[in-house]
Amino acid sequence: MIKVSKKNFAKEQTLEIKKTEWYQDLKSKITPADNLKIYRQNKGLSQGKLAKIIGVLPSNISEMERGKRGISKDVAKKLSIVLETRTEKFI
Numbered sequence: 001m002i003k004v005s006k007k008n009f010a011k012e013q014t015l016e017i018k019k020t021e022w023y024q025d026l027k028s029k030i031t032p033a034d035n036l037k038i039y040r041q042n043k044g045l046s047q048g049k050l051a052k053i054i055g056v057l058p059s060n061i062s063e064m065e066r067g068k069r070g071i072s073k074d075v076a077k078k079l080s081i082v083l084e085t086r087t088e089k090f091i
Contacts, residue, residue, distance in 0.1 A: 054079060
């Protein structure tokens, strides 16, 4: 058994993640397309199933997730309801 002295450890500090440079940098790189894919997968929905729910073609969802097609405000609102998040995530 190894004994470890408390004086060998620095005091733990609480850090608010949203205020870190790392978080801010990462957040600035996440696109609406990324958010769509992440939220859809977290809900366990296929592109086809999500498309059917919101009334678009599955190819539209694929193109939105790849950043090849923009996400209109109307579609963003529908996505926010189905994926239970803020509309701004998709705009």
